[in-house]
Amino acid sequence: MPTMADVARSAGVSVATVSHVLNGTRPVLPHTRQAVLDAIDALGYTPNTLARSLVTSRTRSIGLAVSAISNPYFTEILQGVEAAALEAGYSLLIADPHDDPGHERKVVQLLHERRVDGMIVAPSAHPHDLVGYLRRHAVPTVFLDRVIDAGMTDGGATSDGAGGGVGAAHGEGTPWYDQICAESTEPTARLVTHLAGLGHLRIGLVAGLPGLSTTSERVAGYRDGLTAAGLAHDERLLVSGNSESAGAEQATAALLALPDPPTALVTANNAMTIGALRALRRQGLSVPDDIALCCFDDFAWADLFSPRLTAIAQPSRELGAHAVQVLLHRLNEPHRPTRTVRLPCAFVHRTSCGCLEEPGGSEDPAHTASTTLSEKGIAS
Ligand code: HPA
Numbered sequence: 001m002p003t004m005a006d007v008a009r010s011a012g013v014s015v016a017t018v019s020h021v022l023n024g025t026r027p028v029l030p031h032t033r034q035a036v037l038d039a040i041d042a043l044g045y046t047p048n049t050l051a052r053s054l055v056t057s058r059t060r061s062i063g064l065a066v067s068a069i070s071n072p073y074f075t076e077i078l079q080g081v082e083a084a085a086l087e088a089g090y091s092l093l094i095a096d097p098h099d100d101p102g103h104e105r106k107v108v109q110l111l112h113e114r115r116v117d118g119m120i121v122a123p124s125a126h127p128h129d130l131v132g133y134l135r136r137h138a139v140p141t142v143f144l145d146r147v148i149d150a151g152m153t154d155g156g157a158t159s160d161g162a163g164g165g166v167g168a169a170h171g172e173g174t175p176w177y178d179q180i181c182a183e184s185t186e187p188t189a190r191l192v193t194h195l196a197g198l199g200h201l202r203i204g205l206v207a208g209l210p211g212l213s214t215t216s217e218r219v220a221g222y223r224d225g226l227t228a229a230g231l232a233h234d235e236r237l238l239v240s241g242n243s244e245s246a247g248a249e250q251a252t253a254a255l256l257a258l259p260d261p262p263t264a265l266v267t268a269n270n271a272m273t274i275g276a277l278r279a280l281r282r283q284g285l286s287v288p289d290d291i292a293l294c295c296f297d298d299f300a301w302a303d304l305f306s307p308r309l310t311a312i313a314q315p316s317r318e319l320g321a322h323a324v325q326v327l328l329h330r331l332n333e334p335h336r337p338t339r340t341v342r343l344p345c346a347f348v349h350r351t352s353c354g355c356l357e358e359p360g361g362s363e364d365p366a367h368t369a370s371t372t373l374s375e376k377g378i379a380s
Contacts, residue, residue: 002043011039022047023056053115061091062327063111063119066144067099072299073270073316074122077144080320081120088328090117097124099209105129112139118327120144125211135176140334142327143179144319147213147340169337178326179340180319184217184296185224187312187345188266191294192225194310194347195264198354200292201231204255204262206272208243215243218268218296237262241272248275256283263291264353270297273309288354298348308350315343 008015013032020026021036028036039045053059062085066074078094085092093111097104104124111119112133118140123130127148134141170176188205195203205222208215219238226233239255241248248267252275255262267273273295280287287293287307295302298313322341329336349355 002045004045006043007036007039007045010043011035019055023052025056058117059115060089061093061114061116062324063093063095063108063114063116063121065095065097065104065108065111065119065121067097067104067122067124068271069094069096071271073297073314074145076316077122077320077323080317080322081324082320083317084321084324088324090324090328099124101126101129105133108133112137118142118331120323120327122146123148125209131177140327140330141177142323142330143177144323145181145214147179147181148175148177169335175338175340178330178338180323180326180343181213181340182314182316182319182343182345184214184345185221187347188218188221188268188296189225189228190221190347191266191296191310191312192222193229194353195266195292195294196225196229196231198264198292200262200264202234202237202260202262203231203264203266204237204239204252206239206241206248206251206255206265206267206276208241208268208272210240212243215268222266241268241275243269243271245271245275245278248272249279250275252276252279253282256280256285261291265291265293267293267295270295270299273297277305287352292354293352295352298346302348303350305352307352310350310353310355311348313346313348315345318343 004015004018008018011018011032013036017028017032018036020028021033049060062081064078064081066078068074069078082092093114093116095107095111097107101124104121104127108119108121108130119134120142121130121134122145123143131148133139192203192205203226205219207219207222222238223233236258237255239251241251248271251272252265255265256279265276267276273293276293276295277287280291280293285291294310296312296314298309298311302309302311322343326339326341
């Protein structure tokens with residue numbers, strides 16, 4: 001097997017120069033760099049990443065802990081993370097914490113023991129142990145999708161004050177970690193006002209798992225929408241589907257059993273949309289003639305349902321890609337101030353809301369997301 005010394009000899013440079021080219025530890029003149037790359041290619045040299053890690057104390061790997069990887073929303077996030085990590089020369093170690101706090105803490109510890117350089121985590125509804133662990137061990141961390149209340153974690157500070165950013169700048173009330181998520185409140189309000197604008201007075205919400213920020217923000221958006229439309233808040237119309245299909249099916253059935261059931265429904269994620277549709281079908285109700293439906297989350301086949309689903313599209317791939325960028329910024333500049341980035345969603349206007357045809361001009365989430373990112377200085 002060819003060694004680094006063989007590459008150096010073949011390229012006519014020192015072993016240190018080969019190392020700088022491989023590890024990016026120092027700038028190397030373009031023609032020298034090319035000579036090294038050509039020699040690597042000609043000899044079929046494969047770098048030993050374990051040996052490299054011993055020298056650099058970096059593994060060039062990222063730990064990703066995301067529950068419900070089979071959910072298309074999270075699968076797309078994963079694709080975004082994977083593509084961005086690959087482009088930056090990082091490999092990924094992936095774990096599914098199954099939205100269980102104990103499991104979550106365990107898988108994150110396992111990833112940390114593999115010495116990933118940093119972690120991207122979609123936290124569960126009860127992330128105390130997880131956050132405490134990451135902070136105690138000063139793991140550079142980006143929380144993804146669900147944001148965490150900064151106050152929850154301050155008790156776990158290390159004695160030297162180092163945080164997840166290994167000394168990241170964070171003031172009182174500011175988290176020690178970075179976060180990236182999609183807007184939830186305003187887009188949910190928009191679904192409600194859209195339905196209200198079509199004449200609906202009783203609009204139900206099938207909400208997600210209590211404890212997740214995405215749930216509380218979408219509930220807040222539902223209430224904001226009712227208020228903006230001048231509609232009464234009837235708490236019986238707000239039910240929990242626990243973020244999953246079966247829960248949503250039950251919750252929707254409960255809504256339909258009310259003496260004065262809703263005439264329109266908002267579902268707070270893709271899985272719950274499926275559950276709600278099952279409940280409606282069981283009751284023999286058709287959308288939108290018997291009940292209108294708008295949902296959070298667009299998915300690849302949302303326009304194949306009949307009627308086609310009016311939905312909020314999250315910039316899932318961008319969330320994943322930018323989570324990697326935020327983490328790499330943190331690794332390169334450990335003391336930079338921490339930040340919470342929110343990406344905008346797009347309203348995708350189809351027909352399940354009761355509108356006869358698409359007015360056209362649905363917003364493009366990728367476009368709006370990148371605009372906001374460059375405004376926030378993240379895209380660079
Ligand atoms: N968060 C945000 N959007 C989602 C989720 C979630 O957990 N699940 C499906 N869509």
